[in-house]
Amino acid sequence: MTRFSAQDIARLQRRLCYAALLVLLHLLQNTPGLIPAPFGVHAVILIPAVIAIGMFEREMSGMLFGLLAGLLWDAMDLSTNYHAIYLTLIGCFSGGLARHLMRNNIMTATLLNGLALGLYSLISWGVFVDFSSLWAGGFLPLLRYYLPMFLYSLVLSPLVYYLVRAISRRFPDPITE
């Protein structure tokens, strides 16, 4: 019979906490009124969460947690796997970048968040905007909604990073140390 080591148990506890955190952040993000929405601008906090988890847990776990966060988001949003695909990719890439190219700290996390949130905002703007009216259907939503959403989410992203880091330090894994 296979016996689980203390490290395995710590890893399992850590990942269960990540999953619970993702569910909580999903509810906070997608339930109106739980997070302040100044001037009607909403924050996207699942993306920083997936990037942070990917940076601490590396590619495979980042990909799987990205998939989980994406499925949660799609279930609420009823969009057909759009967020699942996006978060799976960025979870995997953030883990790969943290392993091969960059250190895991708040600065690199903020940089990756900026890139991921910016790309998400641009894709959403491009897909859902009405370009038949260049100003009212095009640039106005970008300036009025998507750009503020990007900035607001970027401001909140360090908080999410520190939450993930707290969980990682609470249940340390020898691979990441």
Add this chain to the structure above:
Amino acid sequence: MRRFFRSTAFKICIVVVLALFAGSLLATHLHGNTTPVNIVVGTVLAPLQRASAFVADQLSTVRFSFRSSAHLSDEVERLQKEVEDLQSQLVDYEKAKEKITLYEEFLELKESNQDYQFTSASIVGRGAENPSGTFVLNRGSKHGILVNDPVIHGKSLVGVVTSVTPMTATVKTLLNPEISVGVYETGVGTTGYVTTTTELAKDGLCRMPGLPNNTSISPGGTVCTSGTSGTYPQDLIIGTVLRVEDDAMDISSYAVIEPAAPFDKLKDVFVITGFEGQANRAQEDAS
């Protein structure tokens, strides 16, 4: 980074992404844009979503709620408009209620006096010196109104028409010292007449003078028209006796009467253009 693109994790990621993409294409064609995974995840998360919606509702009742000020100010504006609409409806409702009460009394009067003929009218002007003593109505001889026609409000006497034009009529009321009406007190049957003075008219009162100083009339008694003059039908309500006082000019007494008609609030009245026993009605061509 080359090692990353060659790693097993990246290859698995690509497979997963392709599977998700294929699933979304399939869902678009078969399941109406919702994948089975979405349905399962949505079902599993439904209790949590309900709980978080409940928490959000509770937070919205807290003064420092997290809803944006723009949303709150829109809601305030909407509610203010709703309040204005409801107040306007309330005013219309109160007006309708008053009219219904008036018409109910009128109907009762008409049913008990089949010989009465009526014309409805509204007050469009009041006398400057004595607003309760003189009215102008929006009906005239063209509507069958002539001089000396009595004017009532429900079952109460208001006054009498004193001049007419084709479209208007002037009414002098019980609170006008020029008017006197033959009456009787319903309790003891004492007859007399009701008029008023300038001082009493200011308080909205009239008087029944010429009573013997041992009169049986007491406060609370009801005074009605006697119908003896032929100008007013019998049993129209004048008002209620407030008190009986001694006349300063002679040894008689007089009763102070509070009129039943609400002279300050009158808007709609009825003019009796015909009744059995009517006399003194001016002929149309003579007016």
